[in-house]
Amino acid sequence: MSRKAMIFRGGWDGHEPKKVSERFKKLLEKEDFEVDVFDTQECLAETEPLLKYDLIIPMWTQGQMDDRYAFHLAEAVESGVGLGGAHGGMCDSFRWNIEYQFMTGSQWVAHPGDTWYHHISDLSPDNLAFVQQFYPSPDDGFETTYTVNIKRGAASPIVEGIPDFQVRTEQYYLHLDPCVNVLATTLVTTTGPHSSNGPVAMPVVYTKLWGKGRVFYSSLGHVDRIYDEAPEAQEIVRRGLLWAARK
Template sequence: MKKALIVWGGWDGHEPQQVADIFAEILRGEQYEVEVSDTLEAFADREKLLGLDLIVPVWTMGQIEQQLVDNVSAAVQNGTGLAGCHGGMCDSFRNNVDWQFMTGGQWVAHPGNDGVNYTVEIRQGSSPLVEGIANFEVSTEQYYLHIDPAVEVLATTRFPVVNGPHATNKAVDMPVVWTKRWGLGRVYYNSLGHHADIVALPQVKELMRRGLLWAAEGKTYAESATQDLQNIGSYSGMADSQ
């Protein structure tokens, strides 16, 4: 049975407990063993994190000890998946650039605040993670993020929709959903999810379900790759001794 850890907390405005409950329901429905924690100390046991298939942060803003970030990073580099949404993953720990590097982006603005009507445009053919999902409309915060150029973009939204100092620039397509790699691990992010009702939208919930499972499945491939490297090393050592 695959194992997942969901850690929620930070700013209450993003309804972290309710969002964590949705993710726990999804994963338990997929026969995962799920632990849910409301403290960052859940990241303190590095060996435990290394043994997980998936880590799901649901923590907006706040502060985190560097050692805890290092523990999560070590686990992901060794194949543990990392997946999350909205401010719960890419507006966590604004002062920690290592977290931002690992997750692939950082929130900087949501022009118009909550209730902006916009289209989430799926990049058809970009990944099986979005296969069969059509473009859809939402009314929520439209996240403007600073993005790692290494991410693989699966969905976007067009800016500007509302007026602001950014509107005098040319129109840009801002990533909404992306994947990236961190060492041997898989990272998945979806900028939707300002409140739990947005996460519960059919399209968003399905995107998250696929992303959570995809990130967790990377552990199997990571273990296989590690074993292959060990086998190559053993073979080379035998050859050198002959």
């Protein structure tokens, strides 16, 4: 019998939630999953319907989540439903929802290599216009080429046999739960006031546990094409989602 996965998508269009979610859907269908896709958070309105899924994938950049929805999602994962995702679709989400952030294990706070180091909390048209006027960024100002360093001896099927690789995409600086199991890192050198702290080995891929549930996250994949340009990034996501799914 095939397993079931759910993707709920929305939020900021710049991360191409529809394209990326369709890619993840196809990856899972090749692994014999049935995948339901929702363009609303109303699918989180009750806990019981979530328990039929083996894996839930958030694909929702920024936005807001009702606390009740977060509680239902957390209860489902605690019971054994897997949770997995990538980039801003999972961990640049629901900034005011502490239950969600605690469960997922991290939150984006900066693109560390940018010359434009003022980062806005809300990607509203007014805020974007303000930043473009007073703190303009060059084209592709958030994208940079960097190396993803696989953690040797991690003993995880998610990264086993994958060599270090380069990718050109957004480099994420995250605030992280110290309990996460780091599987890959990247060396970041910040600009602006944080640069006084020197280079930092920033986690890129990690896992953690939430009750009986498994949580997987990769910060790779600003837009859909990144997974074609860096097939290692897609393979890590494929393996990570399968690892997280309820066994």
